[in-house]
Structure formats: structure tokens, C-alpha cells
Amino acid sequence: MRVLTKPSFEDAKELVNAAIRNKQLTMLVGSCVVNYVGRAGSVLPEGERVVMLKPDGTLLVHQMKKREPVNWNPPGCEASARLGEEGLQLISTRERPKEKLLVLFRSLKLAASFELVDQEELYLVGSERDLINVAFNEPSLIEPGFKPLEREKQTKYGMIDLYGVDRDGNGMAIEFKRGRAELAGVSQLKRYVEELSERLGKRVRGILVAPSITSSALKLLRETQLEYVQIGRPPIYTFERVVTRERGQKGLSEF
Amino acid sequence: MRVLTKPSFEDAKELVNAAIRNKQLTMLVGSCVVNYVGRAGSVLPEGERVVMLKPDGTLLVHQMKKREPVNWNPPGCEASARLGEEGLQLISTRERPKEKLLVLFRSLKLAASFELVDQEELYLVGSERDLINVAFNEPSLIEPGFKPLEREKQTKYGMIDLYGVDRDGNGMAIEFKRGRAELAGVSQLKRYVEELSERLGKRVRGILVAPSITSSALKLLRETQLEYVQIGRPPIYTFERVVTRERGQKGLSEF
DNA sequence: CAATAGATGTCGTTC
DNA sequence: GAACGACGTCTATTG
Numbered sequence: 001m002r003v004l005t006k007p008s009f010e011d012a013k014e015l016v017n018a019a020i021r022n023k024q025l026t027m028l029v030g031s032c033v034v035n036y037v038g039r040a041g042s043v044l045p046e047g048e049r050v051v052m053l054k055p056d057g058t059l060l061v062h063q064m065k066k067r068e069p070v071n072w073n074p075p076g077c078e079a080s081a082r083l084g085e086e087g088l089q090l091i092s093t094r095e096r097p098k099e100k101l102l103v104l105f106r107s108l109k110l111a112a113s114f115e116l117v118d119q120e121e122l123y124l125v126g127s128e129r130d131l132i133n134v135a136f137n138e139p140s141l142i143e144p145g146f147k148p149l150e151r152e153k154q155t156k157y158g159m160i161d162l163y164g165v166d167r168d169g170n171g172m173a174i175e176f177k178r179g180r181a182e183l184a185g186v187s188q189l190k191r192y193v194e195e196l197s198e199r200l201g202k203r204v205r206g207i208l209v210a211p212s213i214t215s216s217a218l219k220l221l222r223e224t225q226l227e228y229v230q231i232g233r234p235p236i237y238t239f240e241r242v243v244t245r246e247r248g249q250k251g252l253s254e255f
Numbered sequence: 256m257r258v259l260t261k262p263s264f265e266d267a268k269e270l271v272n273a274a275i276r277n278k279q280l281t282m283l284v285g286s287c288v289v290n291y292v293g294r295a296g297s298v299l300p301e302g303e304r305v306v307m308l309k310p311d312g313t314l315l316v317h318q319m320k321k322r323e324p325v326n327w328n329p330p331g332c333e334a335s336a337r338l339g340e341e342g343l344q345l346i347s348t349r350e351r352p353k354e355k356l357l358v359l360f361r362s363l364k365l366a367a368s369f370e371l372v373d374q375e376e377l378y379l380v381g382s383e384r385d386l387i388n389v390a391f392n393e394p395s396l397i398e399p400g401f402k403p404l405e406r407e408k409q410t411k412y413g414m415i416d417l418y419g420v421d422r423d424g425n426g427m428a429i430e431f432k433r434g435r436a437e438l439a440g441v442s443q444l445k446r447y448v449e450e451l452s453e454r455l456g457k458r459v460r461g462i463l464v465a466p467s468i469t470s471s472a473l474k475l476l477r478e479t480q481l482e483y484v485q486i487g488r489p490p491i492y493t494f495e496r497v498v499t500r501e502r503g504q505k506g507l508s509e510f
Numbered sequence: 511c512a513a514t515a516g517a518t519g520t521c522g523t524t525c
Numbered sequence: 526g527a528a529c530g531a532c533g534t535c536t537a538t539t540g
Contacts, residue, residue, distance in 0.1 A: 001364055003260050025305065025319055027282065029369055039434070039533040040381030047373030050280065050307065056320040064280055064371050065311040067329050068520060071377070074322050074535075096511095099533075109256055114284055114364060116319050118302030122326070126295030128516060152539095157438055157475050158514065159539095178516085179294070182529070183412055187442040188515085191475075214528060220412050220446075294518040323535060329520075351526090354518075383531065407524095413529065414524095433531085437514070443530085469513060 003112040009088040012111040016053070016081035016090065019113035023055040028090070030108035034061055034071045038099025044070060051090065051103055053079055059092045059101060073101045126233065128178040132161055135176070135209060135231065139164070142207065142229055146172060155195045158188070163196075171196065171204035178233070181210035186220045193226065258367040264343040267366040271308070271336035271345065274368035281308040283345070285363035289316055289326045293354025299325060306345065306358055308334055314347045314356060328356045381488065383433040387416055390431070390464065390486065394419070397462065397484055401427060410450045413443065418451075426451065426459035433488070436465035441475045448481065 002015055012028065019026040028051040034044040044061075049070070052060040057077040060069040073079075077099070079092040088105040132151065139146040145167030153163040153173075162174040173196055175189040185208060193206035206226040211233045213221075221228055257270055267283065274281040283306040289299040299316075304325070307315045312332040315324040328334075332354070334347040345358040387406065394401040400422030408418040408428075417429040428451055430444040440463060448461035461481040466488045468476075476483055 001260070003258065003365060005256075005258050027284075027305070029282075029367075029371075031372075036533075040379055042377050042379040042533080044377050045375040047375040048369075048371035049373060050282070050369070050371070052305065052317065054317075054319055054321075058320070058322050060317075060322070062307065062309075063373055064309055065313070065330060066309075066521080067313050067315070067324075067327060068532095068534090069322075072322060072533085074533090075320060097533090109369060110258060110367065112284075112365065114303075114305070116284075116303035116305070117286075118304060118318055120300040120302040122297050122299050124295055124297040124518085126518075157471060179518090180528090183446065184439065184443070184530085187446050188439070191438065191442050216412060216528080291518075297518080321536080323517095323519090327518080329518090352518090379533080381533075434533090435513095439515085471513080 001112070001114050003110070005110055007108050007111045009083055009105070009108070012088050012105070012108050013081045013083055015111045015113055016088075019053070020055075020079060020081075022113075022115070024113045024115050025055060026053040027051070027110065027112045027114075028053075028103075028105065028108065029110040030105045032061075032087075032103050032105045034104075035102045036071050036100070038101075039097055042071065046106060048109075053090070053092075057092070057094075059090070059103075061103060071101060071103075073099060077101075126178065128161075128176050131176050131178055131209070131231065131233075135162065135174070141231055142172075142174065142209065155192050156199070157191050157195050160192045160196070166205065171200060171202060172207055173204055174207045174209055177208070177210035179211070181208050181213040181217055181228070183214070183217050183220060185210070186217050186224070186226065189221075189226055190224055256367070256369050258365070260365055262363050262366045264338055264360070264363070267343050267360070267363055268336045268338055270366045270368055271343075274308070275310075275334060275336075277368075277370070278310040279368045279370050280310060282306070282365065282367045282369075283308075283358075283360065283363065284365040285360045287316075287342075287358050287360045289359075290357045291326050291355070293356075294352055297326065301361060303364075308345070308347075312347070312349075314345075314358075316358060326356060326358075328354060332356075381433065383416075383431050386431050386433055386464070386486065386488075390417065390429070396486055397427075397429065397464065410447050411454070412446050412450050415447045415451070421460065426455060426457060427462055428459055429462045429464055432463070432465035434466065436463050436468040436472055436483070438469070438472050438475060440465070441472050441479070441481065444476075444481055445479055 036042045050062045056075040059073040061071040073092040077092045077094040090103040092101040148164040150163040153160040160173045161176045189206045197204040209229045291297045305317045311330040314328040316326040328347040332347045332349040343360040347356045403419040405418045408415040415428045444461045452459040464484045
């Protein structure tokens with residue numbers, strides 16, 4: 001770990017390039033201009049920001065607000081630092097798509113590099129996949145007599161989350177949404193049902209499953225003879241109990 | 256600006272809470288456990304990460320890889336630091352939707368806070384809006400005789416990027432994509448065309464405008480009697496010249 | 511590599 | 526606040 005407060009451009013340059021060589025994470029804080037050309041193009045005039053350069057090539061420029069970086073380059077890019085006439089240049093590029101990002105620091109408050117040890121991965125519950133699992137294991141939640149047959153069933157125009165048959169042998173194409181279903185979800189379902197019913201040459205019902213749905217999405221759904229089934233969100237509450245109790249991390253009890 | 260290397264939990268707690276009071280940005284680097292419950296739920300076992308707390312309430316937890324934070328809370332959340340039995344707790348919450356994020360630091364490499372002065376906003380070119388502008392100002396790029404009439408025209412099921420009429424008086428609903436058009440864009444256009452042609456009681460052609468299109472999207476488009484018009488990407492190259500020449504920032508000449 | 515769809519998406523805009 | 530669509534979306538997954 002190296003931490004320099006109010007470093008010279010020269011010292012910061014050395015720190016950054018050493019961090020890149022050693023696969024460390026770099027943080028720079030200071031006043032900078034940012035230019036980007038690639039899939040689009042942008043200019044950000046001078047102001048004070050936080051810049052993070054990750055060993056995988058990711059470069060993030062953060063302002064004081066918002067979750068999103070104001071500028072960035074994604075993983076896989078190549079970065080280097082050098083001295084320009086006006087300050088420290090941080091340049092990040094990639095081919096395919098060709099993109100170039102330049103951060104020109106006019107002054108620096110902080111330059112720091114860290115070696116981070118982290119083997120762990122996120123364990124997440126409450127995704128769409130979890131919702132599909134619930135329905136697959138308890139098909140009556142969709143409808144009495146529903147028999148699930150195939151997940152991620154391919155059609156010419158995309159894949160159906162869950163395919164099965166109802167008690168009468170009609171096909172059932174089911175699209176799941178983990179949050180409130182919107183127009184786009186209805187269009188998606190419609191696309192699958194049209195292709196599949198034509199190809200199979202039999203009636204295929206289309207079911208949209210979500211905890212809620214917007215009113216115009218419901219209207220479009222009904223106009224198209226599709227159906228809506230309400231299923232509550234995946235059991236995050238169960239999960240919450242797991243996090244707070246079974247994992248039993250002290251200090252998390254109030255969480 | 257305050258920068259503490261290997262701070263005590265107590266000192267870090269004071270730094271964080273002072274930064275929150277003073278609307279400063281906080282950076283913490285160290286080994287931590289992260290738990291989240293809200294729209295979904297997650298557990299991230301102990302590992303070394305970078306945590307950024309912005310004065311607008313944004314909280315980001317970054318690992319060594321990827322552009323995306325492994326955990327976060329969006330703008331508008333309330334955060335505070337306190338001492339727990341096992342270390343420094345950073346807690347961020349919001350109502351509506353209810354979400355809670357806890358970062359429990361077991362050790363700290365760095366705690367720092369910054370006041371950042373930044374009035375500037377990003378100037379971006381190459382968005383979909385720019386592409387629509389190009390077509391609006393030069394309608395023959397779509398088709399000889401095309402007359403643009405209305406932008407963001409409302410339908411019952413979403414809004415059309417650009418509406419107009421062709422030389423024969425047929426309606427034209429045009430959907431633009433700044434990048435490669437995919438199945439979803441075709442479905443979107445189809446949805447608009449179906450609603451509008453029915454409501455207006457006349458033929459409405461649907462045109463998808465994009466620099467490129469996937470093969471199955473094109474197939475679906477043609478099955479549905481819709482049309483594809485290729486228009487190259489917005490003039491980023493012109494922009495590039497602006498950035499590098501007219502702005503004339505020294506140090507950017509090689510950019 | 512292309513294509514497809516999910517995401518704790520986030521963000522702007524409009525109603 | 527709800528709804529809708531763009532995003533330099535990013536990311537995982539599959540062919």
C-alpha cells in the first residue's frame with residue numbers, strides 16, 4: 001500500500017504505473033478534465049473527482065453525486081500514466097470497440113495504491129431465477145394442473161423462461177419478472193407465443209408472472225389474449241432470517 | 256481533506272460521521288463483510304474492498320474487478336458509522352423501497368474524506384437523440400419524400416421516436432437505435448405500429464433506423480412487414496475533431 | 511465472437 | 526410517485 005497526499009505529478013505518475021505493473025488498485029483524487037471518444041464521445045470540463053483504476057483495466061471517474069461514474073472504461077482496457085505539459089495524464093484504451101479515455105489531472109489531493117485480497121463472491125437471492133424455481137417446484141402457483149416441461153426453451157425469436165402444458169394439453173409459455181411487469185415484458189411474451197404457436201401448430205397460452213404489473217401492460221396483455229398471474233416476490237424474508245440469525249455474525253444482529 | 260492510514264475503528268468512525276455532517280465524500284479501504292436486504296438480498300463474506308460514500312447518500316462497495324460495484328445503495332440513502340463489537344459498522348438505509356446495506360469492517364487500511372468542488376456537467380454526443388436530430392433535419396436520409404411531423408408521439412402503449420408521413424400520405428412510425436438493433440427494438444416498433452394504425456384507421460409503416468441490425472431481428476422485422484433503414488452512427492468523428500482541435504487543450508493533442 | 515435477456519439495474523423525462 | 530425508454534448501459538450465458 002502506498003498513500004501520497006498532495007503528491008507531485010511525477011510521484012503520482014510513478015505510483016500509478018507501479019500499481020499497474022503490480023496489479024494493484026489505484027485511487028486518485030484531484031482536479032481533472034476528462035475526454036472520451038468511442039461508442040460515443042464526451043467532454044467533461046475541469047472539476048474535482050475521484051478516479052479508480054482497477055487491475056482488470058476498469059477505470060472509473062466519480063463525481064460527488066450519483067451511483068454511476070460520469071466517465072469510465074470497462075474491464076479489459078489498458079491504462080498508463082504519463083506527464084503532460086499541463087499535468088498528469090491517465091490514458092485508458094481498448095480495441096473493439098475502439099475507445100479512448102483521457103483523464104488529465106491539473107492538481108492532485110491524493111494518490112494511493114492498494115493490493116486487495118478478496119476471494120469471496122456475492123451470494124444473492126431474489127433474482128428472477130429464484131422466482132422461476134419457486135414456480136417450477138410448486139406448479140400449482142401458476143395454475144392447478146400446470147405441468148412444467150422445459151426451462152429456457154428456445155424459439156426463433158428468443159427463449160421462453162418456462163414452457164409446459166395445462167390440464168387440457170395446451171402449451172403454456174411463461175415469462176417471469178422479478179419486479180413490476182411493464183409493456184416490454186408483454187411484448188416479449190407475445191413474441192414468443194406467436195412464434196411458438198405457429199411452429200408447434202397448436203394453441204399456446206402466454207402467461208406473465210410477476211408480483212405486480214402496470215395498468216397499460218395489463219391492458220395490452222388482455223387485448224392480446226395473454227394472461228397475468230400474480231406471484232409474490234421471492235422469499236427475501238426467509239433470506240433475511242438466514243442472514244441475521246443463522247449466519248449469526250455478531251454486529252449484524254440489529255441488521 | 257482528512258487522510259488516515261491504518262486508522263483505528265474509533266478514528267475512522269469519527270472521520271466518516273464528520274464527513275457525512277460536512278457533506279464530504281468518504282473513502283474507506285479495508286477488509287469487510289457486506290450484507291444487503293431490500294429489493295433483493297445478498298451476503299458477501301469477508302474480503303478487502305474499496306467503499307465510497309458520497310454526500311448524496313450513494314454508497315458503493317467495489318471489489319478488484321468489474322465496472323459495477325458488488326454492493327451499493329443509490330442516491331438518497333442515509334448512512335452512518337458506528338462501532339460494533341467486531342469493528343466499524345457502516346449502515347445505509349432508505350425507505351421506499353425499503354433497503355438496508357451494512358458494511359462491517361474488520362480491519363482498515365485507509366479512511367479519507369474530501370470536499371470536492373465540481374460545477375461541471377458532462378457534454379455527450381452520439382446518443383440516440385443526436386441520431387434522431389440528424390434524421391429530422393435531413394429526412395431524405397430515411398426516404399425521399401418523407402415528412403417528419405412529431406417527435407415522441409404518444410400511443411396507448413408507449414411513444415414513437417419520430418412520426419411522419421411518406422410521399423403517399425401513409426403514416427410512418429420510426430424507431431431509432433444508436434447501436435445495433437435487436438429483437439426488443441423490433442417488438443417495440445411493432446407495438447407502436449399496431450396501436451397507431453388501428454387508432455388512426457390508416458396504413459402506418461414501421462421503420463427501424465439503426466447503424467446495424469442482428470439477423471434474427473431483421474427476419475422478424477420482415478415477417479411483420481416492417482422496414483429497416485441503415486443510418487451510420489452519429490458524427491462522433493466530427494466531435495473528435497472538436498475535442499482535439501477546437502477545444503485546443505494542450506496535452507490532449509495526441510488524444 | 512454474436513446474440514439474447516436480466517439487473518437490487520440507474521437515470522432522465524413526463525404525466 | 527408511476528410509467529416508460531435509453532444507456533458509451535454492464536454482465537452472464539449460450540451457440
